[in-house]
Amino acid sequence: MSEHPLQTMGQQSGRRSWAEPWKIKMVEPLRMIDRAGRERALAEAGFNTFLLKSDDVYIDLLTDSGTSAMSDRQWAGMMTGDEAYAGSRNYYNLEAAIRKHYGYRYVVPTHQGRGAEHLISQVAIRRGQYVPGNMYFTTTRLHQELAGGIFVDVIVDEAHDPQSQAPFKGNIDLGKLEALIEREGAANIAYVSLAGTVNMAGGQPVSMANVKAVRALTAQHGIRLYLDATRMVENAFFIQQQEDGYLDQPIAAILREFCDQTDGAWMSAKKDSLVNIGGWLAINDAGLFEELRNLVVVYEGLHTYGGLAGRDMEAMAIGIAESVQDDHVRSRVEQVRYLGELLSEWQIPIVRPIGGHAIFLDARRFYPQLSQDQFPAQTLAAELYLDCGIRSMERGIVSAGRDPKTGDHHRPKLELTRLTIPRRVYTQAHMDVVAESVLAAYQNRDRTRGLKLVYEPKYLRFFQARFERP
Numbered sequence: 001m002s003e004h005p006l007q008t009m010g011q012q013s014g015r016r017s018w019a020e021p022w023k024i025k026m027v028e029p030l031r032m033i034d035r036a037g038r039e040r041a042l043a044e045a046g047f048n049t050f051l052l053k054s055d056d057v058y059i060d061l062l063t064d065s066g067t068s069a070m071s072d073r074q075w076a077g078m079m080t081g082d083e084a085y086a087g088s089r090n091y092y093n094l095e096a097a098i099r100k101h102y103g104y105r106y107v108v109p110t111h112q113g114r115g116a117e118h119l120i121s122q123v124a125i126r127r128g129q130y131v132p133g134n135m136y137f138t139t140t141r142l143h144q145e146l147a148g149g150i151f152v153d154v155i156v157d158e159a160h161d162p163q164s165q166a167p168f169k170g171n172i173d174l175g176k177l178e179a180l181i182e183r184e185g186a187a188n189i190a191y192v193s194l195a196g197t198v199n200m201a202g203g204q205p206v207s208m209a210n211v212k213a214v215r216a217l218t219a220q221h222g223i224r225l226y227l228d229a230t231r232m233v234e235n236a237f238f239i240q241q242q243e244d245g246y247l248d249q250p251i252a253a254i255l256r257e258f259c260d261q262t263d264g265a266w267m268s269a270k271k272d273s274l275v276n277i278g279g280w281l282a283i284n285d286a287g288l289f290e291e292l293r294n295l296v297v298v299y300e301g302l303h304t305y306g307g308l309a310g311r312d313m314e315a316m317a318i319g320i321a322e323s324v325q326d327d328h329v330r331s332r333v334e335q336v337r338y339l340g341e342l343l344s345e346w347q348i349p350i351v352r353p354i355g356g357h358a359i360f361l362d363a364r365r366f367y368p369q370l371s372q373d374q375f376p377a378q379t380l381a382a383e384l385y386l387d388c389g390i391r392s393m394e395r396g397i398v399s400a401g402r403d404p405k406t407g408d409h410h411r412p413k414l415e416l417t418r419l420t421i422p423r424r425v426y427t428q429a430h431m432d433v434v435a436e437s438v439l440a441a442y443q444n445r446d447r448t449r450g451l452k453l454v455y456e457p458k459y460l461r462f463f464q465a466r467f468e469r470p
């Protein structure tokens with residue numbers, strides 16, 4: 001061996017390496033178009049990565065939503081789809097999987113997460129009521145506002161600081177929540193909206209101690225606590241690894257213990273549950289369930305399919321069971337960490353600690369020469385695409401939208417570009433290519449100019465807004 005032998009990934013960190021608990025049996029070829037082609041494609045897309053054609057993308061880190069690779073068992077399950085309009089057997093399999101792993105009694109399937117957000121918002125919010133939450137999520141807040149709710153951010157302050165190393169930056173600040181209850185009165189609070197992990201904060205987890213404390217406070221005031229369970233499995237992994245007393249507990253048990261603190265949950269199954277489409281809403285209150293299963297018929301479909309095919313529900317039921325396996329969750333989160341550690345090692349500014357589903361580049365520190373009105377995170381997403389066809393997503397001023405009352409931009413403290421890792425899709429070599437591309441953009445940072453917003457739609461503008469170079 002030479003004096004400086006090449007080291008495996010594990011050796012570099014002084015431990016044994018891990019590997020994905022699966023092998024690849026089918027592949028989808030990738031292609032990278034040339035630089036001139038990428039320039040053209042990006043200009044045609046109005047410098048918005050949501051408007052690129054997927055065929056023009058090399059490594060697609062736009063989102064982890066609906067982009068997972070399904071297992072052979074999930075595909076086999078799809079062949080057992082019971083496409084009856086009513087009472088599909090796959091619905092009952094899904095109901096059983098949710099009851100077992102998330103613990104809620106009543107289940108309403110929906111076509112995806114926002115379908116469930118719509119239903120719970122319509123049923124549980126009275127016009128003018130407050131909805132405290134641990135940072136906003138785009139579709140969640142919009143549905144709460146469309147139902148007449150007023151969102152209030154009660155997350156801990158550290159969540160807004162990309163450099164804070166606090167291990168549970170998704171936690172609710174009990175002081176902020178208590179002050180809101182005191183000021184507005186419990187009757188004026190629709191429910192507490194708790195997400196685990198917190199997407200917009202960088203995939204940051206909520207601790208078990210925090211959810212228990214929030215439960216105690218809300219119970220004291222008769223306020224309901226609902227969970228956005230979209231990435232709750234990943235949240236359970238962080239509890240296992242970082243919170244006292246959980247290292248020996250399986251993810252599945254931690255997930256149940258956490259959900260048991262809440263009155264119900266909505267879910268975008270396109271994330272944790274390893275499916276390409278699907279969602280659900282599940283609660284323990286029989287009266288509310290009656291209302292929800294009536295409303296789902298209006299917007300999604302009958303209460304035993306909610307906008308999904310039977311085969312989709314079967315894939316989801318199987319995906320739920322696979323998603324709570326410890327070796328799966330570990331390899332998923334460790335892959336994200338691998339990319340984050342590389343970038344940190346190279347002094348590239350990212351949100352720390354590294355979250356569960358994505359690396360969030362801190363565009364403010366990346367481009368200190370740009371003001372927030374020059375859309376630094378949108379600019380960085382454009383630059384990464386130009387460098388070698390990597391697609392990321394803006395999570396800053398564009399995603400935050402406008403204040404419905406004043407019409408001004410919301411100006412979030414966090415101005416981030418998200419590299420989201422799909423589950424079971426890319427290899428460590430892909431992560432290396434991504435890391436080198438981020439490094440190239442970083443080395444070119446002084447020469448980078450911002451963007452000008454030239455079009456924005458009324459709702460969720462980040463999906464369809466268009467930009468130009470000034």
Ligand SMILES: Cc1ncc(COP(=O)(O)O)c(C=O)c1O
Nearest residue numbers: 065112113114137139199230268
């Ligand atoms: C935390 C969170 N909640 C809700 C949603 C909405 O789910 P969907 O995209 O399935 O409508 C998402 C999707 O990105 C999410 O990340």
